[in-house]
Structures are given as structure tokens and as C-alpha cells.
Amino acid sequence: MTDPSAATPPPPAFPNLRIAALEGDGNAFARLTYPAYRSFLAPVGMGTVAFGAWVGDIPAGLILGRRQEGGMALLSVSVASGWRRCGVGGRLMEALATAVPGGERLTATYSSRLPARAAFEGLLRRQGWGEPVLQSMRAAGTPRAVLDWAEAHSPALRVLRGYGLALWRDATPDDRAEVERLIAAGTIDADFSPFAMAAQFEHWPDNSWMVRRDGVVVGWMFARLEPPDTVWYHGAAVRRDIEHIGPLLLMFHRVHQVAAERLGPDSTWRIDSFPRTPAMLAFMRRRIAAFASFVDELYRVDRPPG
Ligand SMILES: CC(C)(COP(=O)(O)OP(=O)(O)OC[C@H]1O[C@@H](n2cnc3c(N)ncnc32)[C@H](O)[C@@H]1OP(=O)(O)O)[C@@H](O)C(=O)NCCC(=O)NCCS
Numbered sequence: 001m002t003d004p005s006a007a008t009p010p011p012p013a014f015p016n017l018r019i020a021a022l023e024g025d026g027n028a029f030a031r032l033t034y035p036a037y038r039s040f041l042a043p044v045g046m047g048t049v050a051f052g053a054w055v056g057d058i059p060a061g062l063i064l065g066r067r068q069e070g071g072m073a074l075l076s077v078s079v080a081s082g083w084r085r086c087g088v089g090g091r092l093m094e095a096l097a098t099a100v101p102g103g104e105r106l107t108a109t110y111s112s113r114l115p116a117r118a119a120f121e122g123l124l125r126r127q128g129w130g131e132p133v134l135q136s137m138r139a140a141g142t143p144r145a146v147l148d149w150a151e152a153h154s155p156a157l158r159v160l161r162g163y164g165l166a167l168w169r170d171a172t173p174d175d176r177a178e179v180e181r182l183i184a185a186g187t188i189d190a191d192f193s194p195f196a197m198a199a200q201f202e203h204w205p206d207n208s209w210m211v212r213r214d215g216v217v218v219g220w221m222f223a224r225l226e227p228p229d230t231v232w233y234h235g236a237a238v239r240r241d242i243e244h245i246g247p248l249l250l251m252f253h254r255v256h257q258v259a260a261e262r263l264g265p266d267s268t269w270r271i272d273s274f275p276r277t278p279a280m281l282a283f284m285r286r287r288i289a290a291f292a293s294f295v296d297e298l299y300r301v302d303r304p305p306g
Helices: 026-030 034-039 088-100 117-124 143-152 173-184 194-200 240-245 247-263 280-293
Strands: 015-021 046-055 058-068 072-079 103-110 132-142 163-167 208-212 216-226 230-238 269-274 294-303
Touching: 015 088, 015 208, 026 046, 026 058, 026 072, 034 058, 034 072, 046 088, 058 088, 072 088, 072 194, 072 216, 072 269, 088 117, 088 163, 103 117, 132 280, 143 247, 143 280, 163 247, 173 216, 194 230, 208 247, 216 247, 230 240, 240 247, 269 280, 280 294
Parallel strands: 072 103, 230 269
Antiparallel strands: 015 046, 046 058, 058 072, 103 294, 132 269, 132 294, 163 208, 208 216, 216 230
């Protein structure tokens, strides 16, 4: 199973520790990774790089990587609970780094819900990895929870009395011209152009909205219906100077009124998006988190190429 020639010498303070590349059947280490990755160990297959840590004969740690274009992805690193904070995780990280060809990237992606997040981030920092970069945010919940929350916090919606909602499919030539102008001026990110979004996926025309202020369009929110009862929010954008006022919430509320009517209050909504602006980030972290049953953030960290 192991290649003794790949073994690294144990540090003096931990004489029984041995780190070595796993080959062949790595099942003895299966409990040290996520169920989804266990098949990579039985046997350790092409494209997988695995290093095990033994204390005496006992498997005490495992690091798993998968080769990908331009480098390697760190899938998991885990140390048995009795051996944590003894440097084993660090040794495993160093071992994996030796398997990455010079100039190539070693990358990790993890969720903010990782129970050992503080330990993992500490380990990455100690190993000289870069800063975590937010990749996307995910959330899920029911229309009922959104509408109940809105009822209890109606002032958050009341301040928006001057705003009017209309379905995106009813956008007038003036609305479209204003959207073009906002994007050309950089006031709204081009990736969130409603024209681009409409081309990228089949939106739900009865539940994709725009918001006007004083008759002028200032934002939009696109939903996609996934039968039988799930709404995905694919993109929303609001003119940057007013996004903190809450038009996003106004559209989000309306989408859920429609979802509750059409799909039922206990249907599902999901978001998988990247908030580009501080206001969008705050909307996801504060507002959405208040009524979602699930929220997480996905981060990516790179080890600087060696
Ligand atoms: C993350 C993990 C692998 C770290 O392994 P470890 O053997 O304890 O790590 P090390 O002893 O090499 O620690 C190296 C550095 O990481 C940081 N660190 C480790 N555990 C930490 C903790 N609980 N809190 C804060 N920082 C921590 C410290 O900076 C530490 O250096 P220090 O002890 O000199 O301060 C271990 O906690 C673990 O197995 N967690 C569960 C599995 C997991 O969630 N893995 C990550 C995602 S796949």
C-alpha cells in the first residue's frame, strides 16, 4: 500500500510519525475523508494523489488531491482527533505540495459551514497560502419564511413606497434604453445585464421583475422555475447609488408572493450567486440569512506556485 521510498523523516518531537504516499488500496484511511471522496482511495486511482500519516501502525491523517488542468485541487485534509495540533496537518500539506510540479497551482475550495473552518484556515495561513477569496454564496428556504419575515419587518418595505414593480417582459423601449445606458455607464455590472441573463437561461417570465423609481428603471431580478416547485434566483442588479435603500428586498418579496401563490408557501427557493457589490454582499449575509434555512459561502484559496 505504501511506498517506503516516499516516506519523509519524522520530526524529532514525534518519533512514531510516518508520512508516505498511498498507493493501491487506501481503504484503511477512508474514515479520514468525506464519503464522496472514498472511492478515490479504493484503489488510489489515476489523477489522485494521497498521502497518509501513521502514528506507529495507526492511520492518523490523510490528505487527498486531484490533478486538474494547470495544477491540483486539494480535496480534503484530516487528522484523527487525538493527534491534532501536533503538526501532522502541516506535514501532510507539505507532502502534497511536493507532488505539484513547479509553477502549477494548488487550490482548495471550502464552505463557510465547514465545522473545522478556523483550524483549516489557520493551517492554510501557516502554510503560506493566499487569502481566501469568496467564490459564490448559496442559500435556500421557503416563500413562507420570507413572507413571515417581511410581515414582521414591514418598515423595511415601507420605505420603498416611491418604487414600482413591473414584469421584465413588459419592459418598454424606454426601459430597455435605460438599462443599456446603466450598463454602458458601468453603474450596473455587464454580467448582470438582463439581456445577457435572458439569453443564458430560460427565465420565469411571470416572476422576473424590474423596479422603477419615478418611472425610470433602476434594477431587475430574474427567476427561473425548476419544476415542480423550486425557484432559482439567477441574477439581480440594482443601480449602485440606491441599492442600499432596499429595492432588492422589494423584488425579492414580490417574487416570493408569486412563488407562494403559484407553487405553495412551502415550496423551495434557491440562490447560487456571486454578490459583486458590498450592498449585495450585505443583502445575502444579513437579509437573506434572516429567513433562509440554509446559507453558506464558498471560498477558494491558492497556494502560491512554488
Ligand atoms: C484542519 C486540520 C487538518 C489541521 O490539522 P492539525 O494536524 O491539527 O494541524 P497542525 O497541527 O499542523 O496545525 C498547523 C497550524 O494550523 C492552525 N490550526 C490548527 N488547528 C487550529 C485550530 N483548532 N484553531 C486555530 N488554528 C488552528 C495553527 O496555525 C497551527 O499552527 P500552531 O499549532 O503552530 O499554531 C484538523 O483540524 C482536522 O483534521 N480537522 C477536521 C477535518 C477538516 O475539516 N479538514 C479541513 C477541510 S478538508
